[in-house]
Amino acid sequence: MxxxxxxxxxxxxxxxxxxxxxxxxxxxxxxxxxxxxVKKEAVIVNGTAAYQNWLVPGSSVYREFWIFHVLNPSEVINGSKPKFEQRGPYTYRVRYLPKENIMEGQNGTISYMLPNIADFVPDMSVGPENDHVTVLNLAIAAMPAVLPGFMQSMINAWIPSNTTMLQNRTIKEILWGYKDPFLESISFLGVKATVGVFYPYNGTSDGPYNVYTGTEDITKTAIIESYKNKRTLSYWEGHCDMVNGTDGASFPPFVKKNQVLRFFSSDICRSIYGVFSEKQVVKGITLYRFIVPREAFASPTEVGDNYCFCTDREISENCTLAGVLDISACKAKRPVYISLPHFLHASKSILDNVEGLSPNEKEHETYLDIEPVTGFTLRFAKRLQVNLLVKPSKIKPLKNITKPYVFPLLWLNESAVIGDEKAEMFRTKISxxxxxxxxxxxxxxxxxxxxxxxxxxxxxxxxxxxxx
The missing domain is CATH 1.10.287 (Helix Hairpins)
Structure with a gap:
């Protein structure tokens, strides 16, 4: 027993x-x-889950714009500090068309063109596209950078007498383009008369992009092999000129918290990176949030690797300022400066030149929420601000400018979140x-x-x- x-x-x-x-x-x-x-479904091959996610976003992508309206135009024209009030959002649906001209390449790659389209969404906007705002005169502000010094005095004869450094335009005109009377008058110089912050955009295509499918090496899935048939951009020096990482829509599978995720954005003419911040739960799916850190826009005196993004000695005070990026090299010499919204993480002296901006990390930082097993980005918010450099010139409307400073035009938030149907697929098949x-x-x-x-x-x- x-x-x-x-x-x-x-x-x-x-x-x-x-x-x-x-x-x-x-x-x-x-x-x-x-x-x-995952290796079977994560490669970019027709018939896989990754291919469908790659071909066309499964969620609606929106671009919200906030315009910086000038509250004291007469004072600014006479050389005073501008005071701003942001107006928005004015929202457009983007990135909903499938990729075009898809062709299989060599060494496990696939190439494509990314169509650009923006449809206004009234229900998600504060007003119609024909709302008027007072903003910087794009044509006048760009002239000192485009024209040699000796021509700046000569060009005054063609500037209409009522032209100032500011203008009143509709939202649609500022974003997508309008015919400028001053530029029309000097068309004999070969200057295009149409100007706009994002002109031309609608009906154009970005690329070609050539990316790795992951069939030969899963760790390279979605990584860009070349952009416009080149590995470099011809805008910067050294490593800053490299096209690194993916386009941000997805990353190679099995993402770790200690990784640095690199992605390329043609909007800012450079590659950038994200670092792990925290875990997020979206529609029952655990995601890793990667944010673009302050160091990405830091001055070379703080982050030595940023030395090759420093090109404008005039505004950067020998490259000791942080928070702004001169991208004029990829904008036909127009003095376009990119920053985070409201000059987030920028040097105090940049903010001191303007009034009405209030940087806030929660509202203005860029983040990507990534499903770590598949590497798919299931929620994101890409935020940036477009500015122009204004500086003293012989051009009459700019005669009262005493020192160069960065003039904010608008900021945007391009965002999306996984749809309910796609979330259900992730919950059942993966998470x-x-x-x-x-x-x-x-x-x-x-x-x-x-x-x-x-x-x-x-x-x-x-x-x-x-x-x-």
Whole structure:
């Protein structure tokens, strides 16, 4: 009778031990099965989940614009500091057309063109596109950078007498273009008369992009091999000129928290990067949030690697200022400066030249929320501000400018979040299965360990009683 009881206790302990060991074995086996399934679906090949996600966004992407309206135009014209009030959002739906001219390349790559389209969304905007705002005169402000000094005095003869450094225009004109009377008058110089912050945009295409599909190396999935058939941009020096990372829509699978995720943005004419910030849960899916850190726009005196983004010695005070990026090299010499909204993370002296801006990390930082197993970006907010450099010139409307400063025009937030249907797919096919596997592993390890300890404890208690 005692033997039967002791044998039963030992058998229970053995079963518990086996269950615990099986739970432990499930960890590498399960990881292997998940890895195998993800590698099959994460490559950019027709028929995979990654291909559908890559071809056209499964969620609506919107660009919200806030325009910096000048509150004191007469004072600014006479050389005073501008005071701003942001007006917006004026919202457009973008990135909803599938990629075009898709062609398979060599060495496991695929090329495509990205169509540009923006449709106004009245229900998500504060007013119609024909709302008027007072902003910088784009044509006049750009002239000192475009024309040599000796021509600046000569050009005054063609500037209409009522022209100032500011203008009143509609939202649609400022964003997408309008015919400028001054530029029309000097068309004999070969100058195009139409100007706008994003002109031309609608109906154009960006690319070609050539990216790795991941079929030959899963760690290169979605990484850009070349942009416009080149590995460099011809805008910067050294490593700053490289096209690095993906386009931000997805990354190679199995993303780790200690990674630096690099992505390229043609909007800012450079590659940039994100670092892990925190975990987020979106529609039941655990995501890793990567943010563009302050160091990405820091001055070379603080972050030495940024030395090759410093090109304008005039405004950058020998490149000791932070927070603005001169991209005139890729904007036909027009003095366009990019920053984070409201000059977030910019040097105090840049903010001191204007009034009415209030930088706030929560509202103005750029982030990507990434599903770590697949590398898909399921929510994002890409935020940037467009500015022009204004400086003293022989051109009459700029005669009262005493020093160069960065004049904000607008800021935008391009954002999207995974749709309900796509979220359900992720929960059932990926996160749900991972959660079930993890729960099974823990249940087997904990349950098996408890059984093992309980039965073994009972066995030794019984033996000690028998010995007495």
């Amino acid at each position: 005692a033997c039967n009881r002791n044998c039963g206790l030992l058998t229970g302990a053995i079963i518990g031990g086996v269950l615990a060991i099986f739970g432990g074995v499930l960890i590498p086996v399960g990881d292997h099965l998940i890895s195998k399934a 749900g299965r991972l959660q079930m596997l993890s729960m099974l592993q823990m249940a087997l390890i904990i349950g098996g360990s408890v059984l093992f300890l309980a039965f073994m404890g009972s066995y030794f208690i019984c033996r000690s009683k028998k010995l007495k």
